[in-house]
Amino acid sequence: MERNEIFEKLNEIFRDVFDDESLTVTEETSAADIEDWDSLTHITLISEVEDAFDMKFSMKEVVGMKNVGEMADIIEREA
Template identity: 40%
Template sequence: MTPEEVLTHVTEIFKTVLKKEQLHLTPATTAADVDGWDSLTHVMLIDAVENHYKIKFKLNEVIKFNNIGDLCACILKKLPA
């Protein structure tokens, strides 16, 4: 899977969880850029991403996500080659 495909999937997941029809995510997007992405919805987003890809994140990994790019990179690392 390519980084672009992961970004597309993640955008769709964010749209569903945050209930937003219009949402444009880039690797540089942070929580501050997205209305509704806060400490309350953050774990729901992580859970939705895990369920979609059938992967599990560690707390140490999640804490270090500074932007969407970090999240996508971690997903790619966990997906089978």
């Protein structure tokens, strides 16, 4: 899957999870940029991304990813 396709799909998931249609995520977007992105919503987000890309993050990846770019890196590897 091309990186821009991954981002397109991620963008859709982020809008859905954070219930915000104006949201656009980039490589650098992190929890600091989105108000509702706390540890609880992170769990919801992870599970939605896993379902959408039919893959699983490891425990280390879930707690370690710093921004959406890193999330996309993992998806690129796994999906």
